[in-house]
Amino acid sequence: DTAVSQTPKYLVTQMGNDKSIKCEQNLGHDTMYWYKQDSKKFLKIMFSYNNKELIINETVPNRFSPKSPDKAHLNLHINSLELGDSAVYFCASSQLPAGGNAGDNEQFFGPGTRLTVL
């Protein structure tokens, strides 16, 4: 059984289009995340949701809008795609939010969505 799944795995699209990436976790976790990994391999947090509530919103253009319909799903919608949006987007989940007394709170990552904007 896949713990954290993302669809699609690959996404190739034209500049200016709007696209969505879906993420689902079957681990029963309360917290979900979106990360972006650019061509230089830096992995950066974009958003985090805890029990469907947005708790981390890094400096991300407002063309990116996350949506969490329930604890098991966190989708990412991107409007007006730009060339610089090309990257691998990873969804992740953890039992608790990072920080505080979370200690060894492990994050489980999905397989990633490779987005290419032409």
Next chain:
Amino acid sequence: RKEVEQDPGPFNVPEGATVAFNCTYSNSASQSFFWYRQDCRKEPKLLMSVYSSGNEDGRFTAQLNRASQYISLLIRDSKLSDSATYLCVVVTGTSYGKLTFGQGTILTVHP
């Protein structure tokens, strides 16, 4: 200065070698530390947590030096399957912290 810095390598070592990676972090308030491993075109996976007293998991040893703000990972008796990118991860924040990843250190173990 980057929040988490690693030597990107690449490190090319023969099987059986011992190799060590270092990582420095800038925020002295950081509370939790990890090493994640990422295989080529795959997702990151937790390798091990890093504790103040140092900890070992088989061939892997992690150390934390809070005074100098650095973390290390030592791999003994390298295997071909250890070839991957090793990501240093630091958690900062109280109620809702976030993971900050280093750029990663590329390791290639050759026969």
